[in-house]
Amino acid sequence: MATNLTHARHDPMHCLAPGLFRSLKRGDRKKLKLDVTYRYGDNECARFIGFEPLGADDMRLLQGLVALAGPNGVILTAAPTGDLPKQLRLGLSPKLDAKDSDGLVVRHHITRLMAEIGWDDSGKNILTVKASLVRMSNVTVIIDSGPHRASFHLMSHAFDAEDGKLFVCLNPQIAEAVLGHRPHSRIDLNEVRxxxxxxxxLMHQRLCGWIDPGKQGSVELDTLCAYIWPDAANAEAMKKRRQVTRRALVELHNVGWGVDEYSKGKWMLRRPAKGKTGGGSADVDRTNVPPSPD
Incomplete structure (x- = not known):
C-alpha cells in the first residue's frame, strides 16, 4: 500500500517527556511500569502512568495515528450521541478540567496505519499493533498547570478484527496540536521510514521536539543516550550506550541531518529545512464521529 503522509503535527509534550518512550529489552514489559513526570514552563507538569512501559514500537504507532489525524481526524465532542462515539469517549476518560475537551478520532483500516509507519501487514505486526493499542489506551495522563488539573487516557480505541476497521480517539492535548490550537512539533515521516x-x-522524535526544521542545536552524547535509555547505568553499560548512540547519529546523518562532533562528546545537529507540505485540511468535517467509516 502506498504511503502519502509527509509528517505528523505532534504535541511537544508527548515528544519531549523523558522516558515516555524508551528502548526496551526482552522481558522489560513484564517487570517495568510506566511512571514519568515531565516538568515544563512555569509551574506546569505532566505525568504519564501505565501498567507497562512504552517502547519505540508504541512511539511509531502513535506518530502514524497523529499523522492520519491531520487530514482525516474527526472531532469527538463532550456529548456524543452514537454508540461508538460514546464508547470512545468513555475509554478516553477525560476528567477535571478536561471533561468538556474534544478528542480527535482517526478512522482507517489497520493496514493503512501500518503502511504509513513502514510496517507490512504480517500477522506478527498486526498482533504488535493490537497490543500497542491496548497498552497506550491504558496510559493515564495527568496535567497540572498552576491551580488547574486535567486527566485523560493517552488514547482510546475500537477495533473490528473481522474487517480490520480501526477507530482511535487521540487525547485533547494531541488533538489541539493537530488542529493548530497549540504549538506542535513536526515529525517528518519520510525520515522516520x-x-x-x-x-x-527514539532520538529522532526527541530532537524533532526541540529543533525546528532548518534550525540547529548543540547537545552532549550522554544527553542523547538519555533520550534512548532514561535510567542510570554503570560505566560498562554507558560505554555500550554511547556506541549505539553514535551509530544512531550516523542514521540521522543518512536521512539528511547535519551531524558534527565539534568537541569530544559534543555534537551540533542541524535539522533539514522543509517547505510547506500537506498533512492537514482546514475544511474537513470534524463535527462528530459517524457510526462507521466513510
Whole structure:
C-alpha cells in the first residue's frame, strides 16, 4: 500500500517527556511500569502512568495515528450521541478540567496505519499493533498547570478484527496540536521510514521536539543516550550506550541531518529545512464521529 503522509503535527509534550518512550529489552514489559513526570514552563507538569512501559514500537504507532489525524481526524465532542462515539469517549476518560475537551478520532483500516509507519501487514505486526493499542489506551495522563488539573487516557480505541476497521480517539492535548490550537512539533515521516533502528527513532522524535526544521542545536552524547535509555547505568553499560548512540547519529546523518562532533562528546545537529507540505485540511468535517467509516 502506498504511503502519502509527509509528517505528523505532534504535541511537544508527548515528544519531549523523558522516558515516555524508551528502548526496551526482552522481558522489560513484564517487570517495568510506566511512571514519568515531565516538568515544563512555569509551574506546569505532566505525568504519564501505565501498567507497562512504552517502547519505540508504541512511539511509531502513535506518530502514524497523529499523522492520519491531520487530514482525516474527526472531532469527538463532550456529548456524543452514537454508540461508538460514546464508547470512545468513555475509554478516553477525560476528567477535571478536561471533561468538556474534544478528542480527535482517526478512522482507517489497520493496514493503512501500518503502511504509513513502514510496517507490512504480517500477522506478527498486526498482533504488535493490537497490543500497542491496548497498552497506550491504558496510559493515564495527568496535567497540572498552576491551580488547574486535567486527566485523560493517552488514547482510546475500537477495533473490528473481522474487517480490520480501526477507530482511535487521540487525547485533547494531541488533538489541539493537530488542529493548530497549540504549538506542535513536526515529525517528518519520510525520515522516520528511512531510519533503521529503534535508538535512532527514539532520538529522532526527541530532537524533532526541540529543533525546528532548518534550525540547529548543540547537545552532549550522554544527553542523547538519555533520550534512548532514561535510567542510570554503570560505566560498562554507558560505554555500550554511547556506541549505539553514535551509530544512531550516523542514521540521522543518512536521512539528511547535519551531524558534527565539534568537541569530544559534543555534537551540533542541524535539522533539514522543509517547505510547506500537506498533512492537514482546514475544511474537513470534524463535527462528530459517524457510526462507521466513510
Amino acid at each position: 528511512r531510519l533503521n533502528s529503534d535508538p535512532a527513532r
